[in-house]
Structures are given as structure tokens and as C-alpha cells.
Amino acid sequence: MTSLPLTRLGQAIRNMRQHRGLTQQDVASRAGVPRRKVIEVEQGSPRVAIETYAKVADALGGELSVVPARRPTLEELREIFPDED
Numbered sequence: 010m011t012s013l014p015l016t017r018l019g020q021a022i023r024n025m026r027q028h029r030g031l032t033q034q035d036v037a038s039r040a041g042v043p044r045r046k047v048i049e050v051e052q053g054s055p056r057v058a059i060e061t062y063a064k065v066a067d068a069l070g071g072e073l074s075v076v077p078a079r080r081p082t083l084e085e086l087r088e089i090f091p092d093e094d
Contacts, residue, residue: 012055013081013089018062018073019053025069026051039068 026036026047033051037044042061049057050065063073081089 012053013085014078015053015055017053019051022062022065022069022071023051025066025071029069031069036065036068040064 026033033047034044037047040047040061042064046057046061047065050062059073066073
């Protein structure tokens with residue numbers, strides 16, 4: 010199960026990579042991690058060490074920072090609790 014903050018972080022990292030026109034392999038090479046780890050980071054995997062998230066963000070010219078949590082949007086809640094109709 011993926012946590013909502015990690016999902017948002019993974020999406021932000023994917024958006025940064027795509028905006029910069031880089032492939033997952035480009036980022037993996039810059040970060041010194043396997044491409045599979047970049048994929049897991051972009052998916053928001055909780056099995057990936059926070060250090061790996063930081064390496065990938067740094068390879069994209071970003072950084073991790075702690076900010077106050079926000080409530081999930083209705084769309085995010087629908088993803089977590091889909092209708093069972």
C-alpha cells in the first residue's frame with residue numbers, strides 16, 4: 010500500500026523529470042541508483058529509502074523539505090476508497 014504523501018512526492022518527481030525532458034535512465038545515472046529505483050520512487054513506493062528519494066530529487070535539481078501536512082483532496086480520497094458499485 011502506498012501512502013498519500015509518498016504518492017504525491019513520486020508524482021512531483023515524475024513531473025520534474027518529464028518537464029526537464031529526462032528519461033528514468035538519465036535520472037538513475039545522475040543519482041547513482043538503478044533505474045528500477047527511479048520507477049519505484051515515481052510510484053511513491055514506501056519500500057524505497059528516503060535517502061533514495063533525496064538522491065533522485067537532487068539529480069533533478071530539487072530537494073526534499075518538510076512542510077505542514079494538508080488534507081487529501083476528494084479525488085485523492087476516491088483513489089483510496091473507490092466506489093464499489
